[in-house]
Amino acid sequence: MSIARALLASLSCVSMCSPTFAAEAAKKAPAQRNTIVQGERTLEVVDLTPRFIDFYQAAAAADPETRWTLWNEKYGFAAVPPTPEGMKMAQGMLDAAWPRYANALPLIRQGAGAVEPRPEVVLRKVADLLGLHKPFVMQVTVYVGAFDGNAFTAAPQGKPIVAIPIEMDASQREAVFPHEMTHAVHIATAGLTGGWERSIAESFAEIARIPSAEMPAVVRAVIETRGK
Numbered sequence: 642m643s644i645a646r647a648l649l650a651s652l653s654c655v656s657m658c659s660p661t662f663a664a665e666a667a668k669k670a671p672a673q674r675n676t677i678v679q680g681e682r683t684l685e686v687v688d689l690t691p692r693f694i695d696f697y698q699a700a701a702a703a704d705p706e707t708r709w710t711l712w713n714e715k716y717g718f719a720a721v722p723p724t725p726e727g728m729k730m731a732q733g734m735l736d737a738a739w740p741r742y743a744n745a746l747p748l749i750r751q752g753a754g755a756v757e758p759r760p761e762v763v764l765r766k767v768a769d770l771l772g773l774h775k776p777f778v779m780q781v782t783v784y785v786g787a788f789d790g791n792a793f794t795a796a797p798q799g800k801p802i803v804a805i806p807i808e809m810d811a812s813q814r815e816a817v818f819p820h821e822m823t824h825a826v827h828i829a830t831a832g833l834t835g836g837w838e839r840s841i842a843e844s845f846a847e848i849a850r851i852p853s854a855e856m857p858a859v860v861r862a863v864i865e866t867r868g869k
Contacts, residue, residue, distance in 0.1 A: 668714045670695040673752065677761045682773070684764050685780040688753035690807060692716050693785040697742060705736055718784050720791040720804065734787035741788055745808050753783040757811055758818060760803075767822045771830075779825050783807050792817045794824040801825035 673688040696715035700708040709732050719731035748755060760781040768777065779801040786806030790813055794803050803821045805814065 681776045683778045684761055686753055687782045689784040690749050690752045720793055738787040749785055763818050763822050767819055771826050773826055792821050794821045796828050801828045
């Protein structure tokens with residue numbers, strides 16, 4: 642597949658897979674937050690795994706409908722469009738993934754600290770390769786997904802956010818993480834909306850700003866420096 646076709650395929654995730662957040666409720670456990678400063682770059686890591694664990698424990702013996710209610714009350718994060726149809730998708734994804742969470746709990750309990758490559762390493766390599774030399778603030782959200790490998794990038798309030806599912810296979814994450822981080826940097830530098838409703842014109846504008854050899858170089862650089 643050519644670089645342009647690969648980018649077009651990946652942009653469908655940026656366009657359609659922005660997060661759905663259930664309505665905020667006092668019952669949600671707090672997310673863990675960590676801020677990493679690299680010169681003019683600020684990376685905020687938001688870890689939703691404690692919130693998921695709180696939901697999982699509460700829903701362990703629940704029937705599917707009660708489980709869905711608890712998901713909305715205690716967790717409420719899914720990689721689907723923020724629409725009523727998206728919420729229906731989220732419920733179906735939860736039902737399908739539920740039997741697999743028990744085996745994934747040891748990894749989930751490790752939280753964002755278990756994510757490799759490290760978010761700060763990915764940002765540094767991507768920003769250096771793309772020549773980002775100005776103040777830049779972004780967020781990485783580590784969440785528990787539905788075993789579908791659905792990482793995505795969005796900027797619902799102007800700040801780029803890369804969301805990474807903790808259960809994603811590590812080898813897959815090595816390629817996907819820098820790819821999504823590249824989208825985040827381009828959302829900021831090219832003035833794109835980053836929202837799930839972004840236009841086709843904006844998607845092509847992003848492609849036009851990425852030299853054809855750049856994306857593979859970013860992926861290689863992150864893989865070669867894993868853990869450094």
